[in-house]
Amino acid sequence: MRVTAPVTRVRTQTGDLAWLVSGYEEARQAFADPRLGRSAPDPERAARISNSVLLGGPRGDVATEKAEHERMRRILAPAFSARRMNALRPHVQELVDELLDRMAERTPPVDLRETLSLPLPVLVICELLGVPYDDREYFRKLADAMGDLGDPVRAGAALAELGEYARRIVDGKRGAPAADVFSDLATMDASEEEISTLAAGLLFAGHETTVNRIDYGVLLLLRNPAQRDALIADPGLADSTVEEILRMAAPGHHGLPRYAHEDVTIGGVAIERGEAVLISTAVANRDERAFVEPDRFDIGRAPEDPHLSFGYAARYCLGASLARVELRTVFGSLFRRFPTLALAIPFEELREREASLTGGVTRIPITWE
Numbered sequence: 170m171r172v173t174a175p176v177t178r179v180r181t182q183t184g185d186l187a188w189l190v191s192g193y194e195e196a197r198q199a200f201a202d203p204r205l206g207r208s209a210p211d212p213e214r215a216a217r218i219s220n221s222v223l224l225g226g227p228r229g230d231v232a233t234e235k236a237e238h239e240r241m242r243r244i245l246a247p248a249f250s251a252r253r254m255n256a257l258r259p260h261v262q263e264l265v266d267e268l269l270d271r272m273a274e275r276t277p278p279v280d281l282r283e284t285l286s287l288p289l290p291v292l293v294i295c296e297l298l299g300v301p302y303d304d305r306e307y308f309r310k311l312a313d314a315m316g317d318l319g320d321p322v323r324a325g326a327a328l329a330e331l332g333e334y335a336r337r338i339v340d341g342k343r344g345a346p347a348a349d350v351f352s353d354l355a356t357m358d359a360s361e362e363e364i365s366t367l368a369a370g371l372l373f374a375g376h377e378t379t380v381n382r383i384d385y386g387v388l389l390l391l392r393n394p395a396q397r398d399a400l401i402a403d404p405g406l407a408d409s410t411v412e413e414i415l416r417m418a419a420p421g422h423h424g425l426p427r428y429a430h431e432d433v434t435i436g437g438v439a440i441e442r443g444e445a446v447l448i449s450t451a452v453a454n455r456d457e458r459a460f461v462e463p464d465r466f467d468i469g470r471a472p473e474d475p476h477l478s479f480g481y482a483a484r485y486c487l488g489a490s491l492a493r494v495e496l497r498t499v500f501g502s503l504f505r506r507f508p509t510l511a512l513a514i515p516f517e518e519l520r521e522r523e524a525s526l527t528g529g530v531t532r533i534p535i536t537w538e
């Protein structure tokens with residue numbers, strides 16, 4: 170469909186009509202067009218994409234979206250800048266080394282998710298935001314429930330509870346501010362509701378996606394042993410390996426929603442005010458017009474065009490530098506430390522996390538010699 174109709178009408182999971190954007194250039198055009206937003210001009214009547222409480226429909230208000238979004242970026246961007254995140258590198262390396270030390274002490278098989286993919290991003294985001302690591306089980310469960318596509322009532326309740334949890338922590342910072350992002354939010358001149366939504370959003374976005382990128386990356390390397398060996402031989406390939414993992418394993422199958430605030434033309438296709446647009450970065454990342462042999466996993470790739478896994482333009486992922494620091498550290502260390510790392514069960518027995526917004530697999534039993 171991407172080849173024949175990179176912008177095309179589809180029926181969404183909820184039975185509504187939307188425009189699916191699957192071509193690389195068309196996706197960039199859609200991301201960059203200010204007339205496409207996350208809010209819809211007539212939210213009550215807007216097409217829905219799915220049951221997801223996060224991405225299933227319009228969010229926010231057309232009249233205030235742009236100003237609120239710019240304010241959010243202004244407040245949060247400095248805390249997540251590439252410079253700040255690169256300064257964090259040595260610390261992230263220490264955390265990875267510690268987790269790998271602990272893994273080495275255990276008798277395989279162990280679950281990769283439990284030993285590395287989950288604890289690392291959770292540790293890092295807790296420190297950055299100033300959220301107690303001891304609460305991790307609690308907010309992990311809420312984050313999991315929020316991504317449930319099968320049960321919107323459960324997901325909605327989890328979203329509200331995570332917001333309330335985040336609000337309590339931010340409140341606590343008012344009396345005892347520290348050098349963390351939730352303390353910055355505590356001093357922000359905004360409504361309680363806006364602050365708690367932002368804080369909960371960071372807590373969710375700050376780990377859920379990164380966890381799955383570690384998992385998929387390990388699986389891609391295990392399934393492509395020549396690429397894994399090349400990475401072990403030359404750790405300098407860690408950066409391009411991470412970009413290739415991000416390209417091939419773009420988050421989920423859901424797509425990113427937008428709504429036309431005015432009539433607009435994308436890829437030569439006329440889209441009317443109010444209509445829903447769904448941008449599929451996973452499919453755009455495999456566009457042969459942008460990537461040579463797009464279905465091949467190749468860690469030596471030096472593409473002219475970047476993948477779209479962090480989005481593009483105004484809403485480009487705020488945590489991209491942080492995610493990159495974590496992923497580069499993991500893939501620069503894991504296979505050097507455990508060169509014989511292998512799956513402890515047949516690949517076919519891995520189970521996808523069904524009906525989950527961020528995708529991923531349930532567990533990854535691994536072993537080594």
Ligand code: HEM
Binds near residue numbers: 450488
């Ligand atoms: C590999 C990991 C990650 C991936 C693949 C990813 C992906 C994305 C994508 C595709 C978007 C754009 C959404 C859109 O255009 O509608 C986005 C936005 C965002 N991401 Fe990430 N993300 C990752 C990690 C993180 C981390 C670690 C944080 C932590 C702070 C984060 C925070 C955000 C925020 C706050 C936004 C909203 C930006 C805006 O609307 O301006 N992300 N992310």
